[in-house]
Amino acid sequence: MELHYLTIAQARELLDRRELSSVELTQALLDRIAASEPSLHAYLTITADAALASAAAADQVIAAGQAGPLTGIPAGIKDVICTQGVRTTCASRILENFVPPFDATLVARLKAAGMVMLGKHNMDEFAMGSSTENSAFGPTHNPWDLKAIPGGSSGGSAASVAAGSAFFAVGTDTGGSIRQPASHCGVVGLKPTYGRVSRLGLVAFASSLDQAGPFARSVADLAEVLQVIAGHDPADSTSSPAPVPDYRAALGRGVKGLRLGLPKEFFAAGLDPEVETAVKAALATLEGLGAELVEVSLPHSDYGLAVYYIIAPAECSSNLARFDGVKYGLSLRSERGSLLDMYLDTRSQGFGPEVIRRIMLGTYALSAGYYDAYYGKAGQVRTLIRRDFAQAFAQCDAIVSPVAPTPAFDLGQKVDDPVQMYLSDIFTLSCNLAGLPGMSLPCGFSQGGRPIGLQLLGPHFAEETLLAIGHAFQGVTDHHAQRPAL
Amino acid sequence: MKISPEEVAHVAQLARLRLSPDQTAKLTGELNDILTHMDKLNQLDTSGVASTNHALESSGPMREDQARPSLERDQALANAPARDDQSFIVPRVL
Known part of the structure; x- marks a missing residue:
């Protein structure tokens, strides 16, 4: 039995029956990390000693009969999420040696629930990218095909969960950074409703779009993680006070009678034929389970990319102004250099090319004379995109679509063409503009064996509906049960 | 051309x-x-x-203005590139 590919429920049962200790389970995962990291590079930091110590503590909680669903379960955290005493780099040279003095709220919640943290996952620098190639510390490879990107920006998290070097992971999604890598690595990824999970301790990229969420190998596993991290945080003023439902209970609801909306704009020309085939087969499966398919329209879909690549860089340029060489991180100072020289040298040498590109784009969009034409206009079109979704959800309970227009592309294929790279998020970013929950679910493979994902979008706080659809789908399909030959 | 090299230099x-x-x-x-x-x-x-500038309409939550524990000074200074016992140190400004 491969311990690293157990479901959380299977591991829970063995742990609670004392047939397996968390220390043994954690050691099995550390062995898996040692075996897979040379080819994957999914982790930036591995905290083996701390993991074994938390596992030993978890074993005591289990022995006392006080285990919760995640007690003693090993997992990884994206390196944009602050972890007390553990280096948090955002995959950037500018934060290479930054050690946070506190835990992000979601990390504190997971620790309180008994999670064993194995380490920090690789990502695109400051979560800006779609392939994890923007990591200052080298890319992550896709476990299904080492020549392929794992997706991004949470590529390390998705690759690691797919390869069994973590039971689950928590990433962040600003325009698709959970869903797109989940799709490319054949795992489940959920971007919750904006405000459902606290952002305190997430290093900010675009504050009106950023949201943290879980990766897992099944919807049932994912629900356990969401249950722990969701909920109000008085220290995040954008965190929602809405009560957290019982996500586990939602799993068994089924899809009978649910209306699933197909946005006609998402199924237009340009979709890869293999993606189209896999998504259409998934729709037929859902129809067979009793869902009703209805066509809906999101007439402003075509404008989402332009809106996103104004708003996200604008917020990024403001948020990343904090990296100035004064309080933390890289600081380049010369003998006779001025304060301004320190800012210029630190930022130019600390940030990678994509981060510089977005800071430049955002600074331009917010600068005098251009603000109304870019940021102002983008905010207005964002309103139109939100209205499109509100109208669509009057006709359906969830929207289904592809996650990405193609399966994972090859490493290096798009690095020199920013617009082509940005287009890989075409189906995912409008969800963030509207603050909606969105999930990526494995629904097939390309001829070349690269995974394909189905996207489910719901109205605000409709995570239960997405979980119910996903769990019903996984009950009659086995795409999520396939494992890479790694 | 939307943006000239001179404008790029200015934005930088x-x-x-x-x-x-x-x-x-x-x-x-x-x-x-x-x-x-x-x-x-x-x-x-x-x-x-x-214009939409926030993801969700928020009520702008309020709370009591009460003192609460925060980071100790040493913790807040722990990542500083240059510091003394109580301050961040930066190149001379004046």
């Missing part, structure tokens, strides 16, 4: 970035490609449409 100054001539040239090309794509938005008449 605003963003506190020092660009090499090669970087300026490359970014000018890339930003022009991206900004050309943004032109699409001008096809839409948005007169009278309110």
Whole structure:
């Protein structure tokens, strides 16, 4: 039995029956990390000693009969999420040696629930990218095909969960950074409703779009993680006070009678034929389970990319102004250099090319004379995109679509063409503009064996509906049960 | 051309970035490609449409103004590139 590919429920049962200790389970995962990291590079930091110590503590909680669903379960955290005493780099040279003095709220919640943290996952620098190639510390490879990107920006998290070097992971999604890598690595990824999970301790990229969420190998596993991290945080003023439902209970609801909306704009020309085939087969499966398919329209879909690549860089340029060489991180100072020289040298040498590109784009969009034409206009079109979704959800309970227009592309294929790279998020970013929950679910493979994902979008706080659809789908399909030959 | 090399250099100054001539040239090309794509938005008449600047309508939550524990000074200074016992140290300003 491969311990690293157990479901959380299977591991829970063995742990609670004392047939397996968390220390043994954690050691099995550390062995898996040692075996897979040379080819994957999914982790930036591995905290083996701390993991074994938390596992030993978890074993005591289990022995006392006080285990919760995640007690003693090993997992990884994206390196944009602050972890007390553990280096948090955002995959950037500018934060290479930054050690946070506190835990992000979601990390504190997971620790309180008994999670064993194995380490920090690789990502695109400051979560800006779609392939994890923007990591200052080298890319992550896709476990299904080492020549392929794992997706991004949470590529390390998705690759690691797919390869069994973590039971689950928590990433962040600003325009698709959970869903797109989940799709490319054949795992489940959920971007919750904006405000459902606290952002305190997430290093900010675009504050009106950023949201943290879980990766897992099944919807049932994912629900356990969401249950722990969701909920109000008085220290995040954008965190929602809405009560957290019982996500586990939602799993068994089924899809009978649910209306699933197909946005006609998402199924237009340009979709890869293999993606189209896999998504259409998934729709037929859902129809067979009793869902009703209805066509809906999101007439402003075509404008989402332009809106996103104004708003996200604008917020990024403001948020990343904090990296100035004064309080933390890289600081380049010369003998006779001025304060301004320190800012210029630190930022130019600390940030990678994509981060510089977005800071430049955002600074331009917010600068005098251009603000109304870019940021102002983008905010207005964002309103139109939100209205499109509100109208669509009057006709359906969830929207289904592809996650990405193609399966994972090859490493290096798009690095020199920013617009082509940005287009890989075409189906995912409008969800963030509207603050909606969105999930990526494995629904097939390309001829070349690269995974394909189905996207489910719901109205605000409709995570239960997405979980119910996903769990019903996984009950009659086995795409999520396939494992890479790694 | 949407943005000239001179404007790129000006924006870099605003963003506190020092660009090499090669970087300026490359970014000018890339930003022009991206900004050309943004032109699409001008096809839409948005007169009278309110702007969305936040993901969810928020009530702007209030709380009691009570003192609570915060980071100790040593913890707050722990990552400082240059510091003394109580301050961040920066190059001379005046």
